[in-house]
Amino acid sequence: xxxxxxxxxxxxxxxxxxxxxxxGDELRVGQxxxxxxxxxxxxxxxxxxxxxxRSEISAAHFDSAHVQMALxxxxxxxxxxxx
Numbered sequence: 753x754x755x756x757x758x759x760x761x762x763x764x765x766x767x768x769x770x771x772x773x774x775x776g777d778e779l780r781v782g783q784x785x786x787x788x789x790x791x792x793x794x795x796x797x798x799x800x801x802x803x804x805x806r807s808e809i810s811a812a813h814f815d816s817a818h819v820q821m822a823l824x825x826x827x828x829x830x831x832x833x834x835x
Contacts (some may be wrong), residue, residue, distance in 0.1 A: 759789075762823065770823065772814055774798075779809065781826060792830050811827045 758833040760772045761784070769784040778795040798806050801822055 760812065762814045762820065764820060764824065770827075772809075772823070774809070779826075781823070781830070794830065794833075796826055 757773050757775055762770050762772060764770065771784060771789050772783040773782070775795060777798050779798060779801075780791060780795045782789040801809070802818070804818045805822045808814075808819045808823065813819065818826040820831040
């Protein structure tokens, strides 16, 4: 059985349960809804993040303040574009 890239859960607050998945040089973002994950249409190139955020993501420190702040920015951009 082959599995895909590892999923990383991150909580930004009440009812704000997200899932991050590294796919090569991009970050895939989804939201947990019960037992399901609803993935956003766009993926974010890691090069769009600061060096600090890329380092935290590479080290799988998804609960760091840098990553959480970056994720909030990504979600805001998605929301603004209807993504």
